[in-house]
Amino acid sequence: MEFALAALVGLFFTTAIYLLLSRAIIRMLLGIAILGNAVNLLIFTAGRLTRQVPPIVPYGEQQLIEPFANPLPQALILTAIVIGFALFTFLLVLGYRAYQELDADDTDTMRVAEPEKSPRPPLSY
Amino acid sequence: MASETETVLVLPNAMIEVATSSAEWIIILPVVLAMMAAALLLMLRSSQRGQAVFSIIVVMAIIVIELQLLLKVLELGPQSMTMGKWLAPFGISFSVDVIGVAFALTGAIITLAVLIYVQADIAAREIKYGFYSLVLLMLAGVSGAFMTGDLFNLYVWFEVMLISSFGLIIMGGRKIQLDGAVKYGFLNFLATTFFLIALGYIYGLTGTLNMADIAIKASDAPIGPLSAIGALLLLAFGMKAAAFPVNAWLPASYHTPHPAVSALFGGLLTKVGAYALLRSLILILPEARDFLDPLITALAVATLILAPMGALSQTNLRRAIGFFIIGGVGAVMAGLALASMRGVAGASVYIFHSMLTISALYLVAGLIERMSGTDDTRKMGGIYGANSWLSILFLVLVFAVAGLPPFLGFWPKLLLIEASLGQGDIWLVVALVINSFLTVIAGTRLWSHIFWRAGREGENSEQPNDRLVPLNKKDKWFGILPTASLVIIIVWFGLMPNPIFNASRIAAADLLFIDRYVEATGIEVKE
Numbered sequence: 001m002e003f004a005l006a007a008l009v010g011l012f013f014t015t016a017i018y019l020l021l022s023r024a025i026i027r028m029l030l031g032i033a034i035l036g037n038a039v040n041l042l043i044f045t046a047g048r049l050t051r052q053v054p055p056i057v058p059y060g061e062q063q064l065i066e067p068f069a070n071p072l073p074q075a076l077i078l079t080a081i082v083i084g085f086a087l088f089t090f091l092l093v094l095g096y097r098a099y100q101e102l103d104a105d106d107t108d109t110m111r112v113a114e115p116e117k118s119p120r121p122p123l124s125y
Numbered sequence: 126m127a128s129e130t131e132t133v134l135v136l137p138n139a140m141i142e143v144a145t146s147s148a149e150w151i152i153i154l155p156v157v158l159a160m161m162a163a164a165l166l167l168m169l170r171s172s173q174r175g176q177a178v179f180s181i182i183v184v185m186a187i188i189v190i191e192l193q194l195l196l197k198v199l200e201l202g203p204q205s206m207t208m209g210k211w212l213a214p215f216g217i218s219f220s221v222d223v224i225g226v227a228f229a230l231t232g233a234i235i236t237l238a239v240l241i242y243v244q245a246d247i248a249a250r251e252i253k254y255g256f257y258s259l260v261l262l263m264l265a266g267v268s269g270a271f272m273t274g275d276l277f278n279l280y281v282w283f284e285v286m287l288i289s290s291f292g293l294i295i296m297g298g299r300k301i302q303l304d305g306a307v308k309y310g311f312l313n314f315l316a317t318t319f320f321l322i323a324l325g326y327i328y329g330l331t332g333t334l335n336m337a338d339i340a341i342k343a344s345d346a347p348i349g350p351l352s353a354i355g356a357l358l359l360l361a362f363g364m365k366a367a368a369f370p371v372n373a374w375l376p377a378s379y380h381t382p383h384p385a386v387s388a389l390f391g392g393l394l395t396k397v398g399a400y401a402l403l404r405s406l407i408l409i410l411p412e413a414r415d416f417l418d419p420l421i422t423a424l425a426v427a428t429l430i431l432a433p434m435g436a437l438s439q440t441n442l443r444r445a446i447g448f449f450i451i452g453g454v455g456a457v458m459a460g461l462a463l464a465s466m467r468g469v470a471g472a473s474v475y476i477f478h479s480m481l482t483i484s485a486l487y488l489v490a491g492l493i494e495r496m497s498g499t500d501d502t503r504k505m506g507g508i509y510g511a512n513s514w515l516s517i518l519f520l521v522l523v524f525a526v527a528g529l530p531p532f533l534g535f536w537p538k539l540l541l542i543e544a545s546l547g548q549g550d551i552w553l554v555v556a557l558v559i560n561s562f563l564t565v566i567a568g569t570r571l572w573s574h575i576f577w578r579a580g581r582e583g584e585n586s587e588q589p590n591d592r593l594v595p596l597n598k599k600d601k602w603f604g605i606l607p608t609a610s611l612v613i614i615i616v617w618f619g620l621m622p623n624p625i626f627n628a629s630r631i632a633a634a635d636l637l638f639i640d641r642y643v644e645a646t647g648i649e650v651k652e
Contacts, residue, residue: 084318102300102303119503
């Protein structure tokens with residue numbers, strides 16, 4: 001089970017990095033979205049997989065009894081999903097605004113902050 | 126039925142059964158105050174004056190609290206508080222030591238200076254869009270990152286910082302800002318994601334996220350996975366700190382927002398990355414650092430030498446300052462590569478110095494841009510005649526960045542060079558000296574173009590610059606006063622470095638030897 005998920009994580013990372021290396025903002029956004037999922041699956045797998053045993057203390061007991069599914073990675077992923085979603089939404093709107101204002105979806109043509117023909121360094125002094 | 130010995134959790138070992146003493150709350154108070162104030166400010170949206178006064182009072186309160194906390198930590202050693210009645214590795218800890226509190230305090234001082242500085246020229250529209258709220262939220266994120274003792278919590282504070290800095294960099298919505306924000310946004314989000322990947326591996330390897338606990342458990346983990354994690358952390362935090370070769374986003378974005386926002390970013394954000402490098406690779410995973418040592422040395426040398434060359438080639442004032450920041454990160458990497466008492470102490474003092482100096486430089490740059498109405502150093506000129514105070518502040522800051530005595534920047538450079546000579550790292554010595562040399566050239570050339578030359582570049586450069594607008598009274602008070610206060614701190618500690626040396630010695634010892642840090646969190650070391 002872990003092996004299958006590890007392979008899937010690897011596939012996700014490959015796709016995400018391929019998309020992120022693109023010049024088009026919209027592809028980079030897709031890459032970011034897939035990258036987030038890859039990381040979440042990675043954390044999930046790193047916590048080891050135990051199926052169908054919820055981490056609930058049985059009635060009348062004082063503590064959990066082995067085996068139980070590890071709840072911590074799930075909590076971590078939940079946090080990471082929420083944060084990732086918020087940031088992804090921001091980047092999505094930012095990409096759209098940049099497209100409206102700069103008329104550029106291609107990072108090669110986004111040269112307002114770093115002008116392409118920037119002036120030569122001053123020669124005096 | 127499982128017997129007693131097989132059970133996983135024994136409650137008295139996992140929970141605190143008495144209430145947390147009120148004295149411990151001082152550890153979390155700065156972060157709580159900043160976050161609550163940020164939320165409250167949203168309710169005060171309509172009142173411009175009210176927001177300004179309220180946020181300045183809150184930041185002053187945070188400074189007082191952190192000063193107290195610093196004194197306490199200097200006297201009693203690292204302090205720790207674990208939330209929600211859980212004991213250390215289970216609950217989320219806030220563990221503060223000298224380096225964390227000192228940086229958080231410096232960050233709050235810079236925020237105060239920036240909040241006073243913006244009074245002169247902030248637009249009503251930006252206040253309405255939550256400028257003060259975002260600044261306080263960023264301060265909360267920065268203080269949280271400096272003081273947390275839990276690695277996943279550090280990730281969360283990184284994201285708090287990131288989202289509020291997104292809001293700040295975009296505020297105003299000019300074209301150049303959108304361009305800068307795209308590059309800043311994507312690459313910083315990518316860096317925190319790399320950090321999250323490393324977190325997943327750390328959890329898989331050690332089964333814990335508490336920094337002290339990881340440090341204990343990782344010491345007998347196999348070196349292969351550890352060095353992979355170390356390399357990922359180096360990439361993630363190196364990107365955050367803008368070390369070579371992952372520095373390109375910084376000069377592409379830091380010059381685009383309001384100068385006060387640049388000052389805040391330059392003083393706080395990259396330094397959190399540099400701090401996280403020291404914290405994670407020296408305190409938590411020293412074995413991984415030893416493995417990566419040649420790589421870190423090479424990166425430090427490259428960053429130190431290439432960054433001031435970037436500054437030399439710039440005609441945009443604030444972009445040139447951006448390259449000075451990168452050069453400073455090289456010095457911190459040099460300390461990381463040395464990993465000795467002197468080296469780590471030098472790196473921590475360098476971060477402290479760089480926070481103050483870079484913020485002050487951006488604030489001065491803002492005033493220069495306001496007077497000359499341009500960001501191009503070729504069109505400035507003649508400001509010495511219009512405002513000689515500004516020229517003194519700028520020259521002091523340039524010398525401080527380059528590390529010339531008697532300013533604060535000299536001492537960490539001295540510590541670092543001493544340490545690298547002592548350890549026979551000749552490359553680092555050469556790189557540190559070349560860095561200082563090139564920074565002096567780049568900085569003084571900026572100075573002579575902006576201040577010394579009478580007019581604009583070209584044939585009439587000896588004619589007075591007729592486009593200069595003198596600062597009005599409001600600009601003078603709100604602009605020069607906070608900047609000059611930062612410069613006074615730099616000169617003061619440059620002349621009297623003993624308190625800094627003592628504090629840095631304690632800070633370096635607590636990073637290199639984990640005993641006191643672990644003891645504060647209350648985790649038992651099993652033999």
